[in-house]
Amino acid sequence: MRPMLLLGLATALLAGIAPLLSIYAQHIFVLVALYGAVALAWNILGGMAGQMSLGHALFVGAGAYVSTALYLKFAVSPWIGLVVAAMLGGLLGALMGYTVFRRKLSGVYFALVTLAVAEMALHIVSNVSFLGAANGLAIPSKPDFANFQFSSKLGFCYAALGVLAVVSVTILAIDRSRLGYVFLAIRENERSAAALGIDVVQGKVIAAAISGALAALVGPVYANYVLFIDPESVLGVPLSIDALLFSFVGGLGSLFGPLIGAVVLVPLTELLRSLLGGRLAGVHLIVYGVILILVMRLAPQGLWGLLSASMSRRRK
Amino acid sequence: MAQRGGGLMDLLPLLPQALADGLLLGGVYAIVAVGLTMTFGVLRIVNFAHGDFLAVGLYLTYLGATLLGLDPYLSLVLVLPLVTLAAALTYKLLVAPVIRAPEHNQIVVTLGLSLILQNAMLVFFTADLHAIPSVLSGHVVRFGNVFIQAAALIASAVSIALCLGLYWFLRSTELGRLIRASAQDRDAALLSGVNVDRMYLLAFCIGVGSLGLVAPLIAPFNYVSPSVGSNFTLTAFIVVVLGSMGNFAGALIGGFIIGIVEAVGGLMTGGSINFIITYAIFILFLLFKPEGLLGGRRL
Numbered sequence: 001m002r003p004m005l006l007l008g009l010a011t012a013l014l015a016g017i018a019p020l021l022s023i024y025a026q027h028i029f030v031l032v033a034l035y036g037a038v039a040l041a042w043n044i045l046g047g048m049a050g051q052m053s054l055g056h057a058l059f060v061g062a063g064a065y066v067s068t069a070l071y072l073k074f075a076v077s078p079w080i081g082l083v084v085a086a087m088l089g090g091l092l093g094a095l096m097g098y099t100v101f102r103r104k105l106s107g108v109y110f111a112l113v114t115l116a117v118a119e120m121a122l123h124i125v126s127n128v129s130f131l132g133a134a135n136g137l138a139i140p141s142k143p144d145f146a147n148f149q150f151s152s153k154l155g156f157c158y159a160a161l162g163v164l165a166v167v168s169v170t171i172l173a174i175d176r177s178r179l180g181y182v183f184l185a186i187r188e189n190e191r192s193a194a195a196l197g198i199d200v201v202q203g204k205v206i207a208a209a210i211s212g213a214l215a216a217l218v219g220p221v222y223a224n225y226v227l228f229i230d231p232e233s234v235l236g237v238p239l240s241i242d243a244l245l246f247s248f249v250g251g252l253g254s255l256f257g258p259l260i261g262a263v264v265l266v267p268l269t270e271l272l273r274s275l276l277g278g279r280l281a282g283v284h285l286i287v288y289g290v291i292l293i294l295v296m297r298l299a300p301q302g303l304w305g306l307l308s309a310s311m312s313r314r315r316k
Numbered sequence: 317m318a319q320r321g322g323g324l325m326d327l328l329p330l331l332p333q334a335l336a337d338g339l340l341l342g343g344v345y346a347i348v349a350v351g352l353t354m355t356f357g358v359l360r361i362v363n364f365a366h367g368d369f370l371a372v373g374l375y376l377t378y379l380g381a382t383l384l385g386l387d388p389y390l391s392l393v394l395v396l397p398l399v400t401l402a403a404a405l406t407y408k409l410l411v412a413p414v415i416r417a418p419e420h421n422q423i424v425v426t427l428g429l430s431l432i433l434q435n436a437m438l439v440f441f442t443a444d445l446h447a448i449p450s451v452l453s454g455h456v457v458r459f460g461n462v463f464i465q466a467a468a469l470i471a472s473a474v475s476i477a478l479c480l481g482l483y484w485f486l487r488s489t490e491l492g493r494l495i496r497a498s499a500q501d502r503d504a505a506l507l508s509g510v511n512v513d514r515m516y517l518l519a520f521c522i523g524v525g526s527l528g529l530v531a532p533l534i535a536p537f538n539y540v541s542p543s544v545g546s547n548f549t550l551t552a553f554i555v556v557v558l559g560s561m562g563n564f565a566g567a568l569i570g571g572f573i574i575g576i577v578e579a580v581g582g583l584m585t586g587g588s589i590n591f592i593i594t595y596a597i598f599i600l601f602l603l604f605k606p607e608g609l610l611g612g613r614r615l
């Protein structure tokens with residue numbers, strides 16, 4: 001249980017630090033925690049089980065839209081929306097996984113299908129006036145605990161940290177259980193896994209469902225934080241690429257590498273944005289592209305790999 | 317949808333025009349997918365920057381028109397070699413190191429390249445749409461009630477020629493045989509004395525370089541924007557899968573099918589949801605016929 005204890009300590013520490021931060025730093029805190037949670041969720045499927053998704057925005061967007069629509073149209077509290085979001089995300093993940101993995105199609109097909117499904121969802125939502133179509137949905141600002149809106153940024157720091165903690169606990173629980181070994185076996189060699197009596201299709205579908213459910217949790221928190229969602233921001237390809245990018249930069253195989261990726265890259269993005277302003281809109285994405293290629297070429301294990309390598313060297 | 321109360325009968329007279337538009341759009345999809353058929357279908361290199369090379373070609377055409385006053389058809393002599401050169405550099409620097417690595421690595425490296433290319437174009441050219449005029453821009457050919465842009469007709473014709481040409485090249489020439497051998501069994505080809513790396517380089521240059529031929533041809537009837545390529549990338553992948561990986565005839569048929577579906581679907585639904593239909597077709601194919609239209613035969 002030591003990792004769980006460490007996780008609890010880390011969460012408590014972060015919760016203690018949050019009130020001391022400036023408003024701007026709290027904003028970064030929320031973004032890092034939310035992006036980190038998406039990346040960690042992505043990594044359950046992409047890193048731990050080895051099935052690369054290019055469409056995780058689908059889950060975040062589905063979560064954001066279902067909770068926002070429930071709140072705006074049926075006055076259902078976003079707290080309930082959060083639960084519905086996770087269920088919807090899990091269902092979508094399982095469906096998508098079952099569709100592709102049952103056919104024993106290789107990795108690139110799964111990547112293409114996830115990309116296509118996410119794009120399809122984006123175009124569908126853009127055409128449904130009930131969901132605000134391309135204009136998106138704005139949430140009226142009514143700070144109240146029951147509305148999942150907090151009067152200060154600190155409240156959102158705790159909400160984002162909460163989601164991050166839920167995702168992290170799930171990852172540790174998977175890693176400790178038989179499921180963790182199933183994922184590992186599937187990732188390393190599907191045929192040997194099957195020969196050992198592991199139901200490969202079922203394993204991958206479970207990974208997709210958990211990953212989808214956890215990513216969907218981020219949607220409602222994000223929606224209530226910025227009080228506005230539209231198809232491009234929560235269902236667009238850039239969000240899916242962010243999830244993948246943070247995971248690869250942080251370290252694909254590791255449990256918490258993707259969080260490191262978010263910790264490094266999210267503030268970097270904000271820094272570049274504030275330095276360059278609106279003039280050079282695409283520069284931070286060029287930097288992302290270069291980082292992605294460099295990591296792939298020079299440090300395939302990501303930042304986590306570099307850190308643990310230098311740690312073990314020091315120990316000797 | 318509801319506001320079209322007149323029903324389908326009212327749309328019937330428009331159908332021939334929609335079919336023609338669909339065929340021409342399909343020609344464009346096919347011509348972009350042909351290159352991907354070579355790199356993805358035959359070589360199994362996953363290149364998510366494929367469409368971005370088309371965008372690069374379009375911007376080169378645009379530069380040729382604005383800086384040198386070249387008609388798109390004339391700038392072909394510049395754009396084709398430049399895009400081919402870019403393809404060669406890409407292969408040497410980025411693709412070759414991960415050619416035998418898992419698919420993941422290829423996807424990530426080419427996604428990185430796509431981010432760089434797209435946003436570099438965004439920084440240099442802004443997000444504004446540009447049209448590139450050509451001597452053929454205004455010319456319309458009329459068949460009965462159907463109007464067709466001359467430039468689109470030329471692009472479709474070249475598309476068909478390119479498919480047949482590449483099919484013949486792979487099928488019947490010595491080089492084509494060497495490329496196929498390299499793709500099918502790298503080690504066996506090496507043992508037989510084939511310079512596998514060079515064959516891959518050549519095939520990749522043909523596949524991506526073909527976009528240097530495509531860009532000037534579609535420039536007269538398309539807008540240029542930094543994101544134009546990413547729209548084509550996913551559609552090209554869909555067309556390649558639909559047409560049975562690595563099958564040039566399949567890519568041609570797949571391209572025309574997607575084009576017609578989008579044009580006719582757009583006519584019946586009011587235009588904005590034709591992408592949804594394309595993706596739905598792709599997913600249905602993966603579900604029920606993952607080997608594509610023409611079965612599992614490779615080439």
